[in-house]
Structure formats: structure tokens, C-alpha cells
Amino acid sequence: MNAKPAFRATVDEAAAKLPDPDEGSLRFATLLRRGSLLVELYAPRGGDPQTPHRQDEVYVIVSGSGYFFNGEDRHPFGPGDVLFVPAGVPHRFEDFTDDFQTWVIFYGPDGGEQVE
Numbered sequence: 001m002n003a004k005p006a007f008r009a010t011v012d013e014a015a016a017k018l019p020d021p022d023e024g025s026l027r028f029a030t031l032l033r034r035g036s037l038l039v040e041l042y043a044p045r046g047g048d049p050q051t052p053h054r055q056d057e058v059y060v061i062v063s064g065s066g067y068f069f070n071g072e073d074r075h076p077f078g079p080g081d082v083l084f085v086p087a088g089v090p091h092r093f094e095d096f097t098d099d100f101q102t103w104v105i106f107y108g109p110d111g112g113e114q115v116e
Contacts, residue, residue, distance in 0.1 A: 011062055017029035017041075029041050036107050037106070037107050039105050040106075042103075043102075048092040052087075052091070053106065054088070054110045055110065056086055057087075061100075062079065063099045064098070066097060071090065074094070087111055
């Protein structure tokens with residue numbers, strides 16, 4: 001029998017799955033998967049070494065603050081903010097606080113959704 005898929009995730013559950021901060025700056029935990037949907041908690045330390053992704057992406061900031069570089073734009077961010085990144089666009093978090101955590105939501109086809 002197949003395990004029932006998860007449809008709920010908490011920040012505490014996700015944080016418990018994060019790698020130890022001593023293991024590097026790229027710290028994330030995958031919580032939910034369904035079709036093209038992938039939900040992770042991301043909590044980098046020191047720097048954000050991300051490269052562009054193949055799917056569209058949404059961030060929901062859980063805690064912390066800093067600046068978000070998205071394409072050619074740079075914006076401040078804080079708890080509760082929602083940030084969108086189209087597939088293939090360079091982006092990263094900069095000058096963020098030590099308590100920074102964000103939900104990361106990937107969705108849609110490779111190359112991103114087509115805008116009409």
C-alpha cells in the first residue's frame with residue numbers, strides 16, 4: 001500500500017529536517033511534492049549560492065530580513081512578504097539576518113508557465 005501523501009507542513013517540522021549549519025550555506029528541506037509542485041523550507045547561512053531554476057518559483061518569507069536580488073532588481077524583504085521569480089531568472093538573497101527562513105514553492109513546467 002502506498003503512503004498517504006502529505007498535504008500539510010509546519011515551519012517547525014521543516015526546520016527539524018534542515019541540515020546542520022556547519023554543513024554549508026545551502027540549507028533546505030523538502031516537505032511536499034505533488035505533480036509539478038515542490039515545497040521546501042530554505043534557511044541559508046552566510047550567503048545564498050542559488051543559480052536560476054527551471055520552474056517558476058514563489059518565496060513566502062517566514063522570518064528574517066534582508067535584500068532580494070531578482071533579475072536586475074533589488075528589494076528589501078521581511079516576514080510575510082511574497083516574492084515571485086520566473087523560471088530562468090538569476091536571483092538570490094543578500095545581506096540577510098541569521099534567523100532568515102523562507103518557504104520555497106516551485107511549480108509548473110520546465111521553462112515556466114507561458115504568459116499570454
